[in-house]
Structures are given as structure tokens and as C-alpha cells.
Amino acid sequence: MTEPTLTFLGAAGTVTGSRFLLDSPHARVLVDAGLYQGVPTLRQRNWAPFQVDPATIDEVVLTHAHLDHTGYLPRLVRDGFRGRVTCTAETAALAAIVLRDSAHLQEEDAAYANELGFSKHRPALPLYGAGDVEDTLPLFEPLPLRTARRIAADTFVTLRPAGHILGSSTATLELDGHRVLFSGDLGRRHHPLLRPPADPPRVDTIVVESTYGDRTHPTPDPSILADAVRRTVERGGSVLIPAFAVDRTELVLLELRRLMEAGDIPRVPVFVDSPMALAALDVYRRALTSGSEQLRPEILGRRDVFDAGDLRVTRTVEESRQLNRPAYPSIVVSASGMAAGGRVVHHLAEQLPDHRNTVVLTGFQAEGTRGRRLLEGAREVKVHGRYVPVNADVVSVPDFSVHSDADETLGWLRRAPAAPRTVYVVHGEPRASSRLADRIRSELGWVAVVPEQGEKLLLD
Numbered sequence: 001m002t003e004p005t006l007t008f009l010g011a012a013g014t015v016t017g018s019r020f021l022l023d024s025p026h027a028r029v030l031v032d033a034g035l036y037q038g039v040p041t042l043r044q045r046n047w048a049p050f051q052v053d054p055a056t057i058d059e060v061v062l063t064h065a066h067l068d069h070t071g072y073l074p075r076l077v078r079d080g081f082r083g084r085v086t087c088t089a090e091t092a093a094l095a096a097i098v099l100r101d102s103a104h105l106q107e108e109d110a111a112y113a114n115e116l117g118f119s120k121h122r123p124a125l126p127l128y129g130a131g132d133v134e135d136t137l138p139l140f141e142p143l144p145l146r147t148a149r150r151i152a153a154d155t156f157v158t159l160r161p162a163g164h165i166l167g168s169s170t171a172t173l174e175l176d177g178h179r180v181l182f183s184g185d186l187g188r189r190h191h192p193l194l195r196p197p198a199d200p201p202r203v204d205t206i207v208v209e210s211t212y213g214d215r216t217h218p219t220p221d222p223s224i225l226a227d228a229v230r231r232t233v234e235r236g237g238s239v240l241i242p243a244f245a246v247d248r249t250e251l252v253l254l255e256l257r258r259l260m261e262a263g264d265i266p267r268v269p270v271f272v273d274s275p276m277a278l279a280a281l282d283v284y285r286r287a288l289t290s291g292s293e294q295l296r297p298e299i300l301g302r303r304d305v306f307d308a309g310d311l312r313v314t315r316t317v318e319e320s321r322q323l324n325r326p327a328y329p330s331i332v333v334s335a336s337g338m339a340a341g342g343r344v345v346h347h348l349a350e351q352l353p354d355h356r357n358t359v360v361l362t363g364f365q366a367e368g369t370r371g372r373r374l375l376e377g378a379r380e381v382k383v384h385g386r387y388v389p390v391n392a393d394v395v396s397v398p399d400f401s402v403h404s405d406a407d408e409t410l411g412w413l414r415r416a417p418a419a420p421r422t423v424y425v426v427h428g429e430p431r432a433s434s435r436l437a438d439r440i441r442s443e444l445g446w447v448a449v450v451p452e453q454g455e456k457l458l459l460d
Contacts, residue, residue, distance in 0.1 A: 027152035035071025039368030055080035063184025064168035065094035090167025163187030165247035210428030213436030237356030244337035245277035257308035
């Protein structure tokens, strides 16, 4: 090989499974090692042999800790990867939580499937286990923001704030003089906790996400959540909020506190029912205490901004079971955010049939997920091999999205000091990626391409 290449091993034509392989005469680098989520045909890709021998990868660069960007990493290690994992310190801390939880859930789900016999595989097996995660974590070597790290000869990586979740970053890779910028997941300029994304540096190639590439976020309307909570409490029900354990739970708690202090919703107990979310909450609290440069100055130094006065933590399985049918009106925040797995699935099985309850969806729901089916008005959903009726209210509150929308992504690209040669649009459903690429061409006059899964391209 004489010229550097870029191969799209994931997040091409879909919004999950981010994996981008850079090859040069001096190094092989994988940017993100995400897990596929959503429809079975996508999830099945997690089980396919990796497209290159993991032992030949010199370094993995992680843009942030979400599972669709980190969740395949223990499988890479299980199959032979022994290189360095570069990311921010906060991403390393959160990824440890996310990956341990992922292994636990996979082992738990496999055992549950074997017990009830509803798996197509006999026996059902996890993609990786807790031991694989513990083998992975020593490979993490955090890199400070805006600091270049040498990977190999003529190969460097620099991370800059992405404003998506705590620790999130864009990644600029330089290979033999060619500079490639990976957006990772871009945040918004008005994230309640984080500073906005850093402007793009001068590069030759940009790989940009398109989760919301075909839409703009509506103007925030706090009354949607407030009305849902008030209605539910008045009829004696409970509010169930499936929320991503990292960042989304923090933002939901922040907003619930604000609404309670303003008198817009009644003061009812708020349960956080996710060991991973509780661990992530500790990471955010430490960042507040230490004065992290990623956090907005106005949020630093304040007392616990996540507790409205009656915040209750649920750690044990038995405590979680008691929330399947709460004894009094309450708010339960539980992972996962797309209702695809975790404790929230057990709560849905018990609470969806009761018309007094409300399920609040707080962000993007990928195709094929239980959250997407609820969002689209399904009258019954499948939970652990059985269909349950949807009699509870289902309310969508898009205000919590921490993904840039199409206008915000274009604004970020416009702030680049010079036009890149090519922009590759990834990490979106086909319509979203295609629409964003169209706008990049028409509004910026740049070359924009939606790559195909497995496509390999010369960078020079």
C-alpha cells in the first residue's frame, strides 16, 4: 500500500455501528468501534467476522462513550486486538461503565432466553462477556483535548470538544500529510451542561454524522413534559422515561428539577433505575466538582443540579421489580433510551397495559427498536417473547436531543477555515444522510458523498 485509504465498516446506510478504518503504509487505525442496534438484520452484523484481523489494528480512537461507538470494542479484543485505545479521560471513565453494563446485559439476556427458550440459537450466547471487558479497559490511554498524539510514523491524532456528551470529541487523524476529521456525534450549541462543539480545523476530508440530517429540532416546549407529568399524576399513574444512561438521564433530571422548582409539575418521587446511569451520574458530578473545561461556566460550582429534592436511587434487582407497578404516582427514569434492553423493558411490560401511566420518549428512536414502534403508535409491542397491549399514553419530548440537527451541522461545517476536498455523510438513516449530502452540495458547494457499507476509498 502506497496511499492512505478509508473504509466504511459501519454507520453507512444506518445510524448505528460506527466503525471507520484508516490504512496507510505506517499504521492501521479504527475510528470508533460501535455496536449495531435496531432491526435484527443490523444486530446480526455484530456476529459477523470483523472485516480485517483485529490483531492488525494498531490503534482504536473513540469519539465518545455511547454503545453505538464503543460497544464492539470488547469483541475486537476477544478476537485479537491488543493496541492502544485513545479517547478523552471522561470517555474512558464512561466507556468503562457502558461496556461493563453491555456485557452484563448480554449475559443476562442470554441466560433469560435460555431459561424461557425463546431464542433462535441453542444455547443463546453473549457477543462478549465481563472478562472481555476487563481485558479491554487496560488498553485505554486518555488523551487531553487539543493535544496531538503520535500513533506511528507520519500518523497523529488530535481530539477536540464535540459538545454531545461529557468527554465527546471530534477526531482529526493525520496520515502521511493527509488530514481527516471525524465528527463523531456532534452536540448542540445550547446544551444545558456542555460547551458547544469546537469549530472544525483545516482538513482534506470530513466524515460527518447525519442522525438528524433531514430535519431541524423544534423550538423547545417545556409544557409537553410538564403537561404529561401533571395529567399522569392526576389520574394516579406513573411516568416512565426510557433514557440513555449517559447524558440523557442527567438532562432529564436537570429539567425535572427545574419544573418542580418552578411549580410546573407536582413534587413526586423521582427514581433513577439503572446502575449504569447512577455510575454515569457520579462521573458528571465529579466533572462539576473538578471544574471540567467541557462544562458551561454557569453550571460549575452549583450544588447538585440533578436532585429536585426527592431523588431516589434503585440499585438492586428487587428494588427495580417494585417499580414495575409503583405503589404511588412517581417518575421512573430507566435505561435504555430506545427501550431496546435493560430494566426499562421489564417496566414497560407491566406499565404499558395500564391507561393511567405515561411513557415519555426523550430522543431519537432508531428503526427497529421498541421505542421507535411506540413512537409510531403501535398498539402492542413484543417484550421478552410476548406481546403486551399499549394502553398507556406515549408522549414524545424532542427537547432533550443532544444531536445537532441539519441546520446546526451545516453551521458547524461552514465554520471550517477552508473547504475540504470531500465530505462523507454517515451515521444516519438513508433519507437523512442523502438529504444532508444534498444540502452540503447546494448550500456549501462542496463534494458530498453518502458512502456504502464496506466501501473503500483513496484519501489522496
